[in-house]
Amino acid sequence: MEIEILRPRLMPPEMTARWTALQRSRPELASPFLSPHWPRAVERALEAPDCGVRIAVLRDNGASVGFMPVRIDKGSAAPAGAPLAPIEALVAEPSVEMDPRALVRALGVGRLDFGRMFTQAGPFAPFARSPRRAWIAEMSEGWGAYARSRRRDGGALLKRLAELRRHAEREVGPVKATTPSQSKGDFAQLFAFNRSRLHALGMADGFEARWPARLMRAAFAEPGDAFGGALFTLHIGGELAAAQFHLTGDGALHAWMVAHDARFEAFEPSRLLTCDILKWAPGAGYDRVCMSGEDETAARELATMRVDLAGGFVGVRPAATLVRRAAFGVREVFGRSPLAALTALPVRAMRRYEFAR
Numbered sequence: 001m002e003i004e005i006l007r008p009r010l011m012p013p014e015m016t017a018r019w020t021a022l023q024r025s026r027p028e029l030a031s032p033f034l035s036p037h038w039p040r041a042v043e044r045a046l047e048a049p050d051c052g053v054r055i056a057v058l059r060d061n062g063a064s065v066g067f068m069p070v071r072i073d074k075g076s077a078a079p080a081g082a083p084l085a086p087i088e089a090l091v092a093e094p095s096v097e098m099d100p101r102a103l104v105r106a107l108g109v110g111r112l113d114f115g116r117m118f119t120q121a122g123p124f125a126p127f128a129r130s131p132r133r134a135w136i137a138e139m140s141e142g143w144g145a146y147a148r149s150r151r152r153d154g155g156a157l158l159k160r161l162a163e164l165r166r167h168a169e170r171e172v173g174p175v176k177a178t179t180p181s182q183s184k185g186d187f188a189q190l191f192a193f194n195r196s197r198l199h200a201l202g203m204a205d206g207f208e209a210r211w212p213a214r215l216m217r218a219a220f221a222e223p224g225d226a227f228g229g230a231l232f233t234l235h236i237g238g239e240l241a242a243a244q245f246h247l248t249g250d251g252a253l254h255a256w257m258v259a260h261d262a263r264f265e266a267f268e269p270s271r272l273l274t275c276d277i278l279k280w281a282p283g284a285g286y287d288r289v290c291m292s293g294e295d296e297t298a299a300r301e302l303a304t305m306r307v308d309l310a311g312g313f314v315g316v317r318p319a320a321t322l323v324r325r326a327a328f329g330v331r332e333v334f335g336r337s338p339l340a341a342l343t344a345l346p347v348r349a350m351r352r353y354e355f356a357r
Contacts, residue, residue: 001098002059003106008039008069008080011055019067020250023091028307029118030136030288032249034089037227039069039080045215053080056103058092066092068103076111077104081215084206086254086293087134087309089118098123100314110317116309128310132293135303140287143279149304157301161268161275168267173237177276179284180223180230181243187220187231190243193259207257216256219247225285226250234260234273242269244277244292253281255292271298278302 006015019036023029032038036055043053052073058066068090069080079088090098100123104112116132119125139146150158168175181187191207198205207213219229227249234242242260246253260269274291281289291299300306 001096001102003103004057004059005106006055006057007050008036008043008053008055011036015057015064015067018064019091022065022067022093024250026091026094027138027288028120028136028305029089029091030250030252031087031254031290032227032247032252033081033085033087033254034091035227035249036067037249038085038247041215041218041227042069042071042081042211045211045218047211047214054107056106058090058096058098060096066090066096066098070107070112072107072109075109076113077107077109078113079115079117082113083115084212084256086116086256087118087290087307088114088116090123096123100124100127101316104314104316111313111315113313115311117312118307119310120308124310124312124314127312127314129313130311132309132311133296134293134307134309135291135296135299136305136307137278137289137291137302138287138304139278139282139289142282146278146304150302155301157271157298158275161271164267165272168236168264168272172264172267174235175272176235177273177280178233178235179276179280181233183231183233186233186240186243187245189240190231190245190257190259193243193261194257196262197259216245220245223248229256232273232277234269234276236264236267236269239264241267242273244270244273246277248286251286252288252290253277253286254290258292258294270295274298274302 016036023034039053039055043051046053052071054070054072056068056070057064070077071080079085082088100112114124117124117128119128137146147158165175194207195205207216216229220231222228223230230246230248230253232244232246233240240261241264244255245257246255258270278289291303293299
């Protein structure tokens with residue numbers, strides 16, 4: 001197995017087509033964040049002559065069999081766009097066998113960190129330390145068939161949300177979803193909702209950094225079939241109650257930012273809006289909707305497919321490996337103690353580091 005390192009902007013069209021074909025062959029990897037357009041968007045948003053974004057191309061007898069977008073900085077690497085991308089993966093044929101340590105060496109760094117790496121029987125599974133999940137709703141047969149399947153599987157959330165919608169209409173006023181919306185004002189308000197939510201939780205807002213905001217604004221300004229962004233809004237009684245921003249591309253939607261006005265909390269507006277998006281998606285040509293992991297309870301019930309992800313790292317140099325192993329070790333020790341809530345602290349520290357990169 002050979003590994004070639006390229007800059008996204010220099011990747012030839014035939015290689016882009018090969019990447020897209022590999023992704024289409026694996027439904028569990030149907031996300032715009034895993035497309036060849038994502039690292040290019042990250043590279044543009046960083047606005048530097050050489051921002052360190054690279055594509056690792058796996059070759060077998062000269063044929064491209066896998067692609068991994070990363071960003072190199074200060075002797076380590078991470079998936080391109082980390083930690084803001086809700087899913088990361090090596091996009092490759094299922095039969096491809098690759099030692100991630102060889103990838104790290106090819107990148108010329110001491111360590112590769114990841115936060116939401118696809119790990120289902122993949123090469124990164126042995127290096128996973130913090131399990132996570134992604135939830136996907138398969139919508140290819142339309143809303144009606146989807147809703148029946150959810151009821152058949154015992155889900156009660158759709159029924160309860162219909163009751164909440166009627167309650168909101170009685171108590172406040174009309175409930176109206178705009179799918180999608182072009183409102184710049186509502187787009188800006190989504191950022192404000194998200195900032196308030198994160199600050200209330202004591203978490204850093206990654207979108208306060210310049211490059212993530214540039215990336216999202218560019219996606220909002222240039223919606224497209226191959227790659228772009230879509231804003232969805234829900235108004236209750238004429239006021240913006242919830243908004244979601246999704247990346248779009250090649251028949252898939254992936255929730256990126258989901259937030260709501262706390263005044264409407266009792267009506268669960270983000271969940272109401274998710275249902276409206278699911279209803280809209282099939283008719284707009286989207287067969288899969290990857291839901292936000294911020295509300296895992298709802299995502300689990302609304303999804304038809306679960307994808308296993310994980311945080312972890314791959315190290316090849318003792319010093320770089322020791323630092324990251326210590327951070328994960330602290331989390332594991334505290335996670336087994338009465339102070340389990342403190343296990344979030346190393347993650348926040350890592351995230352602040354990543355935002356500044």
